[in-house]
Amino acid sequence: MALLQTENLSFRYPGAEKAALQGVSLSIEAGSFTVVCGPSGCGKTTLLRLFKPELAPAGEQTGRILFAGEPAASARPGAIGFVQQNPDSQIVTDKVWHELAFGLENLGLPVETIRRRVGETASFFGIQGWFRQKTDELSGGQKQLLNLAAVLMMQPRLLILDEPTSQLDPIAAADFIAALQKINRELGLTVLLAEHRLEEVFPIADRVAVLQEGRLLLHEPPRAVAPKLLSISPDHPMLHALPSAVRVWRHLAAGGACPLTVREGRRFLEERYAGVALPPPPVEAPPAGACALDVKNVWFRYEKESPDVLRGLSLRVTRGEMLCLLGGNGAGKTTALQIMAGLDRPVRGKVLLHGRELKTYRGGALYRHNLALLPQNPQTVFVKDTLRADLNEMLAAMETPPAERAGRMEQMAKELGIAHLLAAHPYDLSGGEQQKAALAKVLLSDPTVLLLDEPTKGIDAFAKRGLSELLRALTRRGMTVVAVTHDVEFAAEAADRCAFLFDGEILSVEPPRNFFAENNFYTTAANRMARGLWKTAVTCEQVAACCRAAEERL
Amino acid sequence: MKAFAGLHPAVTMTYFVLLLTVCMFLPHPVLQGQALVCGALTCALLCRRGAARDVGFYLPLFLLVAVTNPLFSHNGVTPLFFLNGNPVTLEALLYGLSLAAMVVGVLLWCKAYNEVMTSDKFLYLFGAVTPKLSLVLSMALRFLPAYRRQARRVSRAQKAMGLYAGSSMVCRVKNRLRVLAAMVTWSLENAMETAASMKARGYGSGKRRTHFSLFRFRPADGAFFAALLLLAAAPLAAAAAGALNFTYYPRLSQLQTTPAAWVAYAAYGLFLLLPAMWEAKEALVWRCCKRKI
Amino acid sequence: MKKWISAFVLCLLIPAVVVGGALLFSAKRYAWISLCVACLACLPVFLRLERGQSGARRLILIAAMTALSVLGRILFTPLPGFKPVTALVILTALTFGGEAGFLTGALSAVVSNFWFGQGPWTPFQMFSWGFMGLIAGWLSAPLKRSRLLLALCGALSGALYSLLMDVWTVLWADGGFRLSRYLAVLVTSAPFTLVYAASNVVFLLLFGKPITKILERMQTKYGL
Secondary structure: OEEEEEEEEEEEOOOOOOOOEEEEEEEEEOOOEEEEEOOOOOOHHHHHHHHOHHHOOOOEEEEEEEEOOEEHHHOOOOOEEEEOOOOOOOOOOOEHHHHHHHHHHHHOOOHHHHHHHHHHHHHHOOOHHHOOOEHHHOOHHHHHHHHHHHHHOOOOOEEEEEOOOOOOOHHHHHHHHHHHHHHHHHHOOEEEEEOOOHHHHHHHOOEEEEEEOOEEEEEEOHHHHHHHHHHHOOOOHHHHHOOHHHHHHHHHOOOOOOOOOHHHHHHHHHHHHOOOOOOOOOOOOOOOOOEEEEEEEEEEOOOOOOOOOEEEEEEEEEOOOEEEEEOOOOOOHHHHHHHHOOOOOOOEEEEEEOOEEHHHOOOOHHHOOOEEEEOOOHHHHOOOOOHHHHHHHHHHHOOOOHHHHHHHHHHHHHHHOOHHHOOOOHHHOOHHHHHHHHHHHHHOOOOOEEEEEOOOOOOOHHHHHHHHHHHHHHHHOOOEEEEEEOOHHHHHHHOOEEEEEEOOEEEEEEOHHHHHHHOOOOOOHHHHHHOOOOOOOOOHHHHHHHHHHHHHHO | OHHHHOOOHHHHHHHHHHHHHHHHHOOOHHHHHHHHHHHHHHHHHHOOOOHHHHHHHHHHHHHHHHHHHHHHOOOOOOEEEEEOOEEEEHHHHHHHHHHHHHHHHHHHHHHHHHHHOOHHHHHHHHHHHOHHHHHHHHHHHHHHHHHHHHHHHHHHHHHOOOOOOOOOHHHHHHHHHHHHHHHHHHHHHHHHHHHHHHHHOOOOOOOOOOOOOOOOOOHHHHHHHHHHHHHHHHHHHHHHOOOOOOOOOOOOOOOOOOHHHHHHHHHHHHHHHHHHHHHHHHHHHHHHHHHHO | OHHHHHHHHHHHHHHHHHHHHHHHOOOOOHHHHHHHHHHHHHHHHHHHHHHOOOOHHHHHHHHHHHHHHHHHHHHOOOOOOOOOHHHHHHHHHHHHOHHHHHHHHHHHHHHHHHHHOOOOHHHHHHHHHHHHHHHHHHOHHHHHHOHHHHHHHHHHHHHHHHHHHHHHHHHHHHOOOOHHHHHHHHHHHHHHHHHHHHHHHHHHHHHHHHHHHHHHHHHHHHOO
16 A cells, blocks of 8 residues: 555745756655655655645645545644654754653643653663763764654654764664664564665665656666666766665666675676686886875874773875775864864874974865865854855955965856856755865965865765865875775775774875775775675776676686 | 662652742751851762862852851841951851851752763753744754864864964964854754755644653652652741741841751651662662562 | 733733842842842843744754854963853844844853853843844844944944943942942953943944855845
8 A cells, every 4th residue: 555645746845946946745654664866956855745744845836745544634644753863953852762752742741641652762762871861962863863763753754854863973873773673573663765886775765766856767676776767878977876886787788687785786797707817907106206295203182081992103295196985983083183184192102294284274274275175064164144155255365365366266166167156055955066265265375285074974976076086186286185984985086095094093094995895894885795706906996897707708 | 879769750850840939949057057058068979089179269269258248248237257347247158157057058059960960860840942943043052063073174174274373372272262163163064964854754733742751750759759749838837837947147146946847857867868769779679679589 | 922021021920020029038139139030131032932933943053053052152261351141142133033033142152151150140131142142133133234333333332241240249249239339340440341342343343244144144045
């Protein structure tokens, strides 16, 4: 039975030329797990919000939305649960227990009922340990789990989630997805999830809906998605966003059942190419050149009494290379970056930029034509009410002559593809656009060394590819880039060298192929599939290339 | 002070309200002295650290209030000496001492209050009277630490772009104001998402909200409540009956030594020691329990 | 109904408390009486919020503005006397009305005192800051038109806040109101009053416009 049904649903925002949704007819079965995906701006969020009457955007709507056979607007409050993207801004109250109770308080349930349901839900989600804590003291993953639990307190029949893991680190994201799967399997709750990180959710979905420019492109079981996309267009952009196993499969045009998980992908490769030895790839030479940034035996802690965060960190970054600093949560990655940016002073050791110690750059000289940091949250970069004003402020600080400012700004905006956004308010941009805009502001200081903190957080596969190309272009021009990231896939594709940080020190620095070949757990999905055969194949493209080479030898 | 802080918020609140009422209503030297001493004792029990700093703050304050009164007030009939042709009287000096005891006593008890009545207890009580306002307060309290963190992030991001330079006073003020202005946009944009999350969970669905909390009124709370009401009633009743009248001007009146007055002093003393005694009781129970195991 | 309650509280209850208190307690408990008056004065606006049908967005807006003004108070703790609370309360009132201003001011006092310490002075601060928001709301039309007036309003409300709080200091530390004592307190707190008034002017002149613009953008974007 269909729990949620749309019939020829179209929607247009007030004053917009193009419709945000066009003739979407979709039917969600009760108890199913459906993933909605598509590039940014495809109408995912609009569609999901229209399903939740309290959050439905204002605009011109035609077509019908039926929930359990009735118009969705007449559903009881709480029958449709909704979890948003940002873990922080969804929390209303200051205590965990109060946050859980909030929804039921709104429904006016008696205190004893609330007490019971709060207890039950808290134990189901393993919240007891932090039940009495302040919501502010939780980690991002805990916050999002709390949001999920608080929504489930209302006993919804349908759970809608709009990119719930985009702000989480990979481990927290996997935990969250596991919780979702548990809810779907054990409680039979219908789940509708919009997501751009598909590696984990794709295999567990019953159905995948792909949206493109406001239209429903397809709504199929996951295994049928790639073949369908290929039949629509052999180079459909959505193909780049699919899980690694699917991407390897489609590069081979091999036919047969499409593998979805690492396990299936591994079996797929081993069945075909077991025993085919390939000559080792040419050894990637570490980049040669002068040293741009030299971190020498740096020790750091935040308080006098607190434990050391960095313990003798040493790192030499060569001029014109792109270096990715990888590591788990709390390994000290962000701290290391802040120290390289001169925001914190090391307790011991020193940092040299172009052979000069950081602290000898005085009066802001460090941040002009030298070094720039793009923070994790691009919103911290903007202080003005239009993007143009923000960029102008930076040019003024750089003492660019007023006559040249407009030209310089145009040039930068064109390069980053944000020229059409200059008049917009920075907060009205999408996540990917905000990041580009922030990068534009940072790049206006004309740095030789660019530091990035989690640059791929919250942006989709297309924006990620764009970013990786942009960084390549920058390094080709001689800029040095250091990025701190959780994203092994991004590091494998974009980096010249990868460094692994653990417990405050660097354990290894190598070109990505050697780096990931030596790792067992901390490596890309493509490498985990292929490492039994070809250890140094790291990205999907490299695995596919190996497969092709193997075909020739067979 | 785990035991006293573990009482039901309504009980704790009643205790402090009654205490402050007596402190401010009955300017009687004995009661004031008791409140001052017991306040210091309770504070010492509650917040063991920082005692030295507290003495450094309260002692000068006590002296300041006590000494300045006779300089401004020339009532009283017993001049001690003359200053600029104005008499400094014994009555005014003693009245100053009593005022100082009151002010410092109230401050000490306020310190104890701040230690025990944490924001969640306050919100619970406040919410029983004004649920909406209490919700607003709860949200504000939740936002504040997040805002502080974000403000720090913004200022560091600006600094790393070279836009937060300069260490002069003007620069510092300007930088902080810039951060604050950026915070206004950020916070309100996020607040709208929070509003969406409230609506998504049925806020404003027209039903009357319930007021949920983890606090339970247990028998021990009842016992403490009864004790505090009884003990506080004694001085109030005595005062109403005129057994605690005391005047400073024009001349000092006699301190009462009637049975009623003695009962009032004793009851008030016990009342002030209730938190400390409750703590001692819990400590004893704990020790007995441990011995049995 | 709502208007009746506020009228009743403002016109009858407060004077009744003052007169009754003075008669009952032989005019010696000014501190206590003034405390009651401060609490009562906050009541009408609180009641209106409680009874009214204000949606989630309005509530959260007040919460956010409250947290922001407290953040301001915390950000500027190293600079004594420089507190943007009053200025933010005024700006809130200009865009969202006197009631929102009052609530922001009153709640800022409560919330910030969770950090700086609650005490009998809390109701006074609530009333003083709230009252400034209310007045700014009443005068929003002329204040929006002229920057000069806005700056003047900032200076006056800064001074007024000090004057009001000094009344409380005297009532409390003196057991009664004595003009000579009040003047002495005024003189000792004059530097703070000056910095306070001046900082309000600086804040409103520099950031009155941008922040109003931000608030108005939110108003149009989200229909507050």
